[in-house]
Amino acid sequence: MAIKRELNYQIDNLDKSILIALMDNARTAYAELAKRLAVSPGTIHVRVEKMKQAGIIEGTRVQVNAKQLGYDVCCFIGIILKSARDYPSALAKLDQLEEVVEAYYTTGQYNIFIKVMTRSIDELQQVLINRLQTIDEIQSTETLISLQQPIDRDVIP
Known part of the structure; x- marks a missing residue:
């Protein structure tokens, strides 16, 4: 089954805040992000999924110190x-x-x-x-x- 890419997704200030928080620590729980950003955990989940579908978030990975x-x-x-x-x-x-x-x-x-x-x-x-x-x-x-x-x-x- 092909994943539908949302090509024209425009990020807003909430998306930017989510991205910055996840870039700082990708293991941050959605509930913690929701509390910090004064929204529901469901909102965080939906926003992250939309950014994944748009190709903005490509995944998470471990950063290794060479x-x-x-x-x-x-x-x-x-x-x-x-x-x-x-x-x-x-x-x-x-x-x-x-x-x-x-x-x-x-x-x-x-x-x-x-x-x-x-x-x-x-x-x-x-x-x-x-x-x-x-x-x-x-x-x-x-x-x-x-x-x-x-x-x-x-x-x-």
Whole structure:
């Protein structure tokens, strides 16, 4: 059964308040949100379901601290492809590399911009030499190592 998407759903101040509260703590009970926002738990439930149907809320997930798991090296790699038509096959190969945690198809100097997480500089070197630079569709890369991430936030509804 297909889920009906409500494409023209416009969020209001109550929806924004619900989103902000759930973005802060997705495990907040609807009853607690209702009390905080002076509405009924049923209203919260209906609003959340409408935002899910509209594609505004795509789900909930656990946010993992990569450093606590031993991933000490974060870098961004700009990739120049040999040809624009190589994008689908290059992307499929990049998707197979578990170290690649984000990928973007971009305008400007690079065709693809990826975020890579590794446990060490040595591991990063191995990924670059033995896995990334062996992808035939890639003409060249530029690697930028992140020293810190002073800002990390979601968009504000």
